[in-house]
Amino acid sequence: MSRDLRGFEGTGTLLRLSLRRDRIRIPIWISLLVTIVYVSSRAVADIYPTQASRLAAANAINDSSALLAMFGRIYDPTSIGAIGLVKLIAFGAAGVAVLSGLITIRHSRAEEESGRLDLIGAAVVGRKSALTAALLTSVVTSLALGFMASLALMAAELPVSGSLAFGAAWAGAGMAFAGIAAVAAQISRSSRSATGLLAGSIGVAYLLRALGDSTQRIGWLTWVTPLGWVHHIQPFASEKWWVLALLFGFSLITAGVAFALASRRDLGAGLLADMPGPEKAGTALSTPLALAWRLERTSFIAWTAAFVILGSVVGGVAGNVGEFLNTETGRQMMELLGGEKGLVNAYLAAELSFVGIFIAAYGVHVVLRLKSEESLLRAELLFSYGVTRMRWAASQIAVALVGTVVLAASAGVSAGIARSYQTRESADFIAILGGALIQLPAAWVVIGLCVVGYGLSARLANLGWSALVLFLLITEVGALLKLPHGVIDLSPFSHTPKLPGSAVSIEAVVILVVTGASLVALGLEFLSRRDIG
Amino acid sequence: MGSNGQPAPVLISGLRKTFGTTAALDGLDLEVSRGEVHGFLGPNGSGKSTAIRVLLGLLRADSGTALLLGGDPWRDAVSIHSRIAYVPDDVSLWPELTGGEVIDLLGRLRGGISRVRRNDLIERFELDPTKKGRAYSRGTRQKVALVAAFASEAELLLLDEPTAGLDPLKEQVFRDLVRAESENGRTVLLSSHILSEVEALCDRVTIIREGKTVETGSLHELRHFTRTLITAEVKSFPLGLENLSGVHDLVVEPVGAGGERIQCQVDASSLGETLSLITSVGVLSLTSQPPTLEDLFLRHYATLPNDLVESQETL
Numbered sequence: 001m002s003r004d005l006r007g008f009e010g011t012g013t014l015l016r017l018s019l020r021r022d023r024i025r026i027p028i029w030i031s032l033l034v035t036i037v038y039v040s041s042r043a044v045a046d047i048y049p050t051q052a053s054r055l056a057a058a059n060a061i062n063d064s065s066a067l068l069a070m071f072g073r074i075y076d077p078t079s080i081g082a083i084g085l086v087k088l089i090a091f092g093a094a095g096v097a098v099l100s101g102l103i104t105i106r107h108s109r110a111e112e113e114s115g116r117l118d119l120i121g122a123a124v125v126g127r128k129s130a131l132t133a134a135l136l137t138s139v140v141t142s143l144a145l146g147f148m149a150s151l152a153l154m155a156a157e158l159p160v161s162g163s164l165a166f167g168a169a170w171a172g173a174g175m176a177f178a179g180i181a182a183v184a185a186q187i188s189r190s191s192r193s194a195t196g197l198l199a200g201s202i203g204v205a206y207l208l209r210a211l212g213d214s215t216q217r218i219g220w221l222t223w224v225t226p227l228g229w230v231h232h233i234q235p236f237a238s239e240k241w242w243v244l245a246l247l248f249g250f251s252l253i254t255a256g257v258a259f260a261l262a263s264r265r266d267l268g269a270g271l272l273a274d275m276p277g278p279e280k281a282g283t284a285l286s287t288p289l290a291l292a293w294r295l296e297r298t299s300f301i302a303w304t305a306a307f308v309i310l311g312s313v314v315g316g317v318a319g320n321v322g323e324f325l326n327t328e329t330g331r332q333m334m335e336l337l338g339g340e341k342g343l344v345n346a347y348l349a350a351e352l353s354f355v356g357i358f359i360a361a362y363g364v365h366v367v368l369r370l371k372s373e374e375s376l377l378r379a380e381l382l383f384s385y386g387v388t389r390m391r392w393a394a395s396q397i398a399v400a401l402v403g404t405v406v407l408a409a410s411a412g413v414s415a416g417i418a419r420s421y422q423t424r425e426s427a428d429f430i431a432i433l434g435g436a437l438i439q440l441p442a443a444w445v446v447i448g449l450c451v452v453g454y455g456l457s458a459r460l461a462n463l464g465w466s467a468l469v470l471f472l473l474i475t476e477v478g479a480l481l482k483l484p485h486g487v488i489d490l491s492p493f494s495h496t497p498k499l500p501g502s503a504v505s506i507e508a509v510v511i512l513v514v515t516g517a518s519l520v521a522l523g524l525e526f527l528s529r530r531d532i533g
Numbered sequence: 534m535g536s537n538g539q540p541a542p543v544l545i546s547g548l549r550k551t552f553g554t555t556a557a558l559d560g561l562d563l564e565v566s567r568g569e570v571h572g573f574l575g576p577n578g579s580g581k582s583t584a585i586r587v588l589l590g591l592l593r594a595d596s597g598t599a600l601l602l603g604g605d606p607w608r609d610a611v612s613i614h615s616r617i618a619y620v621p622d623d624v625s626l627w628p629e630l631t632g633g634e635v636i637d638l639l640g641r642l643r644g645g646i647s648r649v650r651r652n653d654l655i656e657r658f659e660l661d662p663t664k665k666g667r668a669y670s671r672g673t674r675q676k677v678a679l680v681a682a683f684a685s686e687a688e689l690l691l692l693d694e695p696t697a698g699l700d701p702l703k704e705q706v707f708r709d710l711v712r713a714e715s716e717n718g719r720t721v722l723l724s725s726h727i728l729s730e731v732e733a734l735c736d737r738v739t740i741i742r743e744g745k746t747v748e749t750g751s752l753h754e755l756r757h758f759t760r761t762l763i764t765a766e767v768k769s770f771p772l773g774l775e776n777l778s779g780v781h782d783l784v785v786e787p788v789g790a791g792g793e794r795i796q797c798q799v800d801a802s803s804l805g806e807t808l809s810l811i812t813s814v815g816v817l818s819l820t821s822q823p824p825t826l827e828d829l830f831l832r833h834y835a836t837l838p839n840d841l842v843e844s845q846e847t848l
Contacts, residue, residue: 189667276663281637295629376625380591384619385642388611532591
C-alpha cells in the first residue's frame with residue numbers, strides 16, 4: 001500500500017486546498033451552466049409544441065452545413081431533448097472544457113510559476129501530488145457539473161437515460177480537457193502560454209468536429225476529437241454509452257503523458273531548456289510598443305498560422321456544401337436561401353463568425369497581459385523609468401487591435417484564395433475577405449470592455465472573458481430561447497453583418513467601431529485615475 | 534528646505550493612505566535632504582513600500598502632502614521619473630528577455646545609458662547578461678534592477694530593500710556604489726531591514742511604525758536619545774547610584790574578594806553623573822556599549838502588544 005502511495009503523499013490535503021481556493025469560482029460556473037441547460041430544455045417545448053414543428057426544425061439543422069458545423073447533427077429528429085439541447089452538447093462541452101482546463105492550469109503551472117509550489121514541495125508532499133490534486137480538482141468539478149446537469153434535465157421532465165448521457169458527456173469532456181491542460185502545463189513555462197495552448201486545442205477540437213459534421217465526405221473527423229465523441233454519445237437519441245470510454249480513456253492517457261513529462265523536468269522549468277540570449281538589446285527595443293510586440297511576437301506567429309489553416313479549411317470545404325442537399329426540405333431551404341450560391345454564402349458567413357469570436361479571444365488574451373504585468377510589478381519598473389501609464393497601456397492595446405486585424409485578414413485571405421481557386425472568380429475572394437474583416441468591429445467592442453474592466457481595477461479585467469462568453473451565448477442561443485430583441489441586441493456579434501451574402505449596414509459597423517473606441521478611451525481614463533498594484 | 538535653498542528631494546508631511554479599512558500610512562512625515570543617504574526603517578507592513586509607491590505616483594494619497602524633487606508625484610510623474618531610479622523589493626523580469634536586454638530597454642526609456650558604465654556595473658556585480666529573465670534567481674534579478682538603476686545616474690535613488698537577495702560580496706559592491714553616488718552629490722532613500730547596512734551607509738534614518746514616523750534624525754542624534762549599557766567592576770558599591778533618575782535596570786552582584794560587579798542602562802543625559810559616581814569608588818574594569826541601531830529599533834517595536842505586531846505582519 002505504502003509503495004503505491006509513493007510520490008502521491010499529501011494529495012488529499014492539496015485537493016482540499018484547491019477546492020477551498022475555488023469555493024466561489026467553481027459553484028458560480030456550475031450554476032451558470034446548469035441554469036442554461038435547464039432553461040434551454042424548458043424552452044424547447046414552448047418553441048416547438050408539436051411533433052411536426054420539431055421534425056421541421058431538426059431537419060432544417062441536419063440539412064444545413066452551416067448549422068451542422070456550428071452545433072452538430074441531431075440524431076433523433078423526433079426527440080424533444082435532442083432538439084432542445086443540440087446547441088449545448090458540443091458547444092456547451094467546449095465551455096466545460098474551458099472551465100476544467102483552466103482549473104487544472106490554475107492549480108498546476110500557475111502555482112509552480114508563482115513559486116508557491118516550491119513552498120509545498122518542501123513539505124511532506126510527493127512529487128506527483130500537485131499535478132494529481134490539480135487534475136482531481138477538475139475531475140471533481142466535471143463530475144459535479146455533469147451530475148447537476150443531469151438532474152436539471154430530469155427536472156425539466158426529459159427522459160432519464162438521455163439526461164444521464166448528456167451529463168456524462170459533459171463530465172467526460174471536462175475530464176478529457178483536464179488531461180490536455182495538464183500536458184499543456186508541462187510543456188509551457190508560464191500559465192499564460194499553457195492557457196493559450198489549451199484554448200488552441202479546444203479550438204482545433206471544435207473545428208475538427210465542425211468540419212466532420214458539415215461535410216459527409218470527411219465525416220470521420222468527428223471521431224478524432226473529444227468534442228466529436230461528445231456528440232456520438234447521442235443523448236436523447238440512441239444513447240451509445242461505450243463512447244464514454246473513449247473520453248475517459250483519452251483523459252487517462254493525456255494525464256499519463258503529463259505525468260511522464262513532469263517526471264522528466266525540473267520544478268519551474270518547461271520541456272525546452274533555456275538558450276542564452278543576446279547580451280544587449282537590439283536597437284528597436286527602446287519603446288513600450290517595441291516591448292509589447294516583443295512579448296507577444298511568438299504567440300502571435302502561432303495564432304497567425306492557426307488562422308491561415310482555419311481559413312484555408314473553411315474556404316476549401318465551401319464547395320462541398322451544396323452536394324448533399326438531396327432531401328426535400330433541403331431543396332426547399334436551398335430555394336429559400338437563393339440557390340446553391342446562397343447556401344454557400346450562408347455557410348461561409350456562419351464559419352467566418354467563428355473568426356469574429358476567435359479574434360475577440362485573442363484581443364482579450366493580449367489586453368490581459370496588462371493585468372499580469374501590473375501584478376508582477378513589471379509595470380511599475382517601467383513607470384519608474386519614465387513611461388506613462390497611458391503610453392504603456394496604449395502600446396499593449398495597439399498590439400491587440402493590430403493583431404486582430406492581421407489575424408482576421410489572414411483567415412480571410414486564406415479562405416478567399418481557397419474558395420476562388422475552386423470557383424475561378426476573384427469576386428469570391430473579395431467577398432470572403434470582406435466577410436472576415438467585417439468581424440473586427442464586434443471584437444473591438446469586447447476588447448474595449450476588457451480595457452474598461454482593467455481600467456477600473458486589475459481584478460475586473462476578466463470582464464473581457466465574461467463579456468465574450470455572455471455575448472456568445474446571447475447571439476448563438478438567444479434566438480432559440482426567444483430572448484427579447486433588447487437582450488439579443490446587447491451582444492455586438494448580433495450586429496455584425498452576415499457576409500458574404502447580405503447587405504452591409506454601414507450604420508451598424510460605424511456604431512460598433514465608435515463603441516469600441518469609446519470603451520478603450522474610457523478604460524484608459526479610468527486607469528489614469530486609479531492606484532497601481 | 535535643503536541647505537542650498539533648493540527643495541528637499543523627498544518631502545512628505547502628514548501623509549495618509551487607507552486600503553479599505555486599514556490605514557497603511559497614518560500621518561507619515563519624511564524629509565530627505567539633498568546629497569544624503571537616508572535610511573528608512575520599519576517592520577514588515579509598517580508602510581515603507583506604500584510610502585515609496587506614493588512617491589512613484591503609483592498610489593494616490595488620501596491626504597497630506599508629498600513632494601518629490603519639488604514636484605507632485607501623482608501629477609508630475611513623468612517629468613520626475615526622468616530624474617529618479619527605483620529598485621523594487623521584489624523584482625520580476627520579463628521571462629523572454631535577457632538581463633542585458635532589460636538593462637538596455639530601461640536605460641533607453643530614460644533616454645540612453647553610458648555603455649561603459651553599464652558594462653562596468655555588469656562586471657562588478659558578476660551578472661551574466663545573456664541569461665533569460667526566467668532563468669534568474671531572486672538575487673540575480675535584483676542585480677539586473679540595480680545595474681539599471683546605478684547606470685542611469687539619476688539624481689535620486691529610491692531603493693526598496695534592494696539587497697535582500699544579494700550575497701555578502703555583492704552587498705559590498707552595492708555599498709561601494711551607494712557611497713560613490715552619495716559622494717557625487719546624489720540622494721538615496723534606502724528602505725532596508727539590514728540594520729548593519731543602514732548603519733554603514735546612512736547619514737540619517739527615519740523609523741516608522743503603523744504608518745507613522747516615530748523617530749527621525751542622524752544616527753548620532755538618535756543614539757543620544759537612547760541608553761548606553763555600562764558594566765563595571767568596582768571595589769565597593771557607589772552609594773546613590775540606585776537613586777539617579779537616568780539609571781535603569783541596575784544589577785549588582787559580588788565578585789572575588791569584596792568587589793562588586795554592576796551593570797545598568799544609562800540615559801545619555803545622566804551619563805556624566807553616573808560615570809563620576811562610579812569612578813569615585815575605584816574602578817577595576819569598565820565597559821560601555823553604545824546603543825546599536827538594533828537597540829534603537831527594538832526599543833520602538835518591543836513595546837508593541839503582540840496582537841498589533843501580528844496584525845501588521847499580515848498587512
